[in-house]
Amino acid sequence: MSDAVDADQVVVALDVGGTGMKCALVRPDGVTVRTERHPTNASRGPTAVVGTILDVAEGLAEKARADGLTPIAVGIAVPGVVDEARGVAVWSANVGFRDVPLRDLAVRRLGLPTTLGHDVRVGGLAEARLGAGRGTGHVLFVAIGTGIAAAHVVDGRAAVGAHDAAGEIGHILVRPDGPRCGCGRPGCLEAIASASAIGRRYAELAGATADAPVTAAEVAERAAAGEPLAGEVWQEAVEALADGLATGQALYDVATIVLGGGLAQAGDRLLTPLRAALHERMTFHREPRLVAAALGDEAGCLGAALLALDAVGVRDHQEKR
Numbered sequence: 001m002s003d004a005v006d007a008d009q010v011v012v013a014l015d016v017g018g019t020g021m022k023c024a025l026v027r028p029d030g031v032t033v034r035t036e037r038h039p040t041n042a043s044r045g046p047t048a049v050v051g052t053i054l055d056v057a058e059g060l061a062e063k064a065r066a067d068g069l070t071p072i073a074v075g076i077a078v079p080g081v082v083d084e085a086r087g088v089a090v091w092s093a094n095v096g097f098r099d100v101p102l103r104d105l106a107v108r109r110l111g112l113p114t115t116l117g118h119d120v121r122v123g124g125l126a127e128a129r130l131g132a133g134r135g136t137g138h139v140l141f142v143a144i145g146t147g148i149a150a151a152h153v154v155d156g157r158a159a160v161g162a163h164d165a166a167g168e169i170g171h172i173l174v175r176p177d178g179p180r181c182g183c184g185r186p187g188c189l190e191a192i193a194s195a196s197a198i199g200r201r202y203a204e205l206a207g208a209t210a211d212a213p214v215t216a217a218e219v220a221e222r223a224a225a226g227e228p229l230a231g232e233v234w235q236e237a238v239e240a241l242a243d244g245l246a247t248g249q250a251l252y253d254v255a256t257i258v259l260g261g262g263l264a265q266a267g268d269r270l271l272t273p274l275r276a277a278l279h280e281r282m283t284f285h286r287e288p289r290l291v292a293a294a295l296g297d298e299a300g301c302l303g304a305a306l307l308a309l310d311a312v313g314v315r316d317h318q319e320k321r
């Protein structure tokens with residue numbers, strides 16, 4: 001760690017998703033000085049996507065220099081299975097990656113130390129250090145979108161796991177007779193409580209009376225407006241989530257659970273019933289604080305930057321900001 005952080009240092013940070021890349025220049029104190037968005041266009045295939053990642057990263061480094069800033073590292077976050085130690089994107093369905101040595105490719109192109117991270121783990125890192133979990137040493141970040149994944153962050157570090165697969169909280173079994181999950185097994189948490197599962201369940205129950213596909217946000221809205229079917233589906237999801245989070249709390253005993261991803265945008269429509277359901281499930285376990293994520297979709301980019309800064313030994317005291 002270095003206390004002497006130059007004011008002009010920045011990290012080139014990219015958060016690569018299935019549809020878009022969020023990119024930024026981030027200072028060691030966690031402040032973003034430039035942001036860019038680029039389409040991923042994953043259908044072009046992994047080689048083209050990697051080409052775009054490297055072009056964008058190089059472009060950002062050049063822009064930083066043109067502004068009198070010094071790029072000191074590159075942080076890239078991708079979804080799927082990420083081998084952080086080797087810097088390899090092992091597998092990612094929605095970006096089309098299979099054993100892509102992204103770190104080495106970026107080092108070769110940019111000549112800067114590069115860190116590869118997992119999108120949800122770095123998102124959790126950012127929320128724990130700069131966002132809704134700030135000031136607490138033990139944080140569980142749970143991202144609920146098309147799937148459900150988590151990051152367990154202790155003292156500002158996210159556990160990776162022995163096989164790079166920590167945090168797969170979406171595949172906790174909560175309903176043995178429940179719908180089949182994308183992983184092949186019935187009853188996983190994400191088969192019931194992910195945003196896509198909620199929309200699907202509502203459409204299924206509404207049957208022929210269903211209009212266009214209904215999103216989880218709309219289900220939440222209809223439930224709040226008193227529609228019984230939506231209320232039922234929403235409550236099912238809340239109960240399943242509470243079961244999953246209670247298991248998470250039994251395992252990790254965190255101070256704060258931060259909910260992120262699309263579903264967390266439901267705000268109190270999610271948090272209020274979920275707090276109550278989680279409270280009911282606590283026996284001797286201490287109840288965690290349950291809050292919505294604070295950094296929105298910037299979390300991945302900020303987290304990629306933090307991971308890169310950690311790797312080069314620059315860890316400014318972001319929490320004092």
Ligand SMILES: [Zn+2]
Binds near residue numbers: 184188
């Ligand atoms: Zn599963």
